[in-house]
Amino acid sequence: MTSKTAQRIFVKFRTDQVLADRKKVVVATAACLKVLGRDFDFKRDFLHAQGEIFKANSRCHILIDCDFGDSKPDLGCTELACYRVAPGAEMRFTLQEELVHRGQIDAVPWGKHS
Numbered sequence: 572m573t574s575k576t577a578q579r580i581f582v583k584f585r586t587d588q589v590l591a592d593r594k595k596v597v598v599a600t601a602a603c604l605k606v607l608g609r610d611f612d613f614k615r616d617f618l619h620a621q622g623e624i625f626k627a628n629s630r631c632h633i634l635i636d637c638d639f640g641d642s643k644p645d646l647g648c649t650e651l652a653c654y655r656v657a658p659g660a661e662m663r664f665t666l667q668e669e670l671v672h673r674g675q676i677d678a679v680p681w682g683k684h685s
């Protein structure tokens with residue numbers, strides 16, 4: 572593992588809260604901008620997604636392993652930022668910090684599908 576601390580970002584949302592065709596990528600980009608100051612990048616970041624993304628008002632969540640190729644961290648020691656999508660101005664959304672029990676999140680393998 573490199574000296575850089577591994578980072579995960581978890582975001583939960585309902586499909587109706589994100590008015591875009593590529594909901595997972597839109598939410599992932601907003602989260603990466605908030606935490607890392609950069610856009611989500613499929614070459615650098617690994618995206619786990621759960622939920623019925625095309626169903627109306629469905630509960631979904633994403634988990635981003637940031638710069639996943641640079642490290643193989645101990646998941647219990649990985650920095651974890653958790654958010655939920657909240658309504659924003661002008662039909663947009665904002666990310667609000669959320670308390671989440673990390674047990675189920677840490678069960679998801681780093682940088683690969685479970």
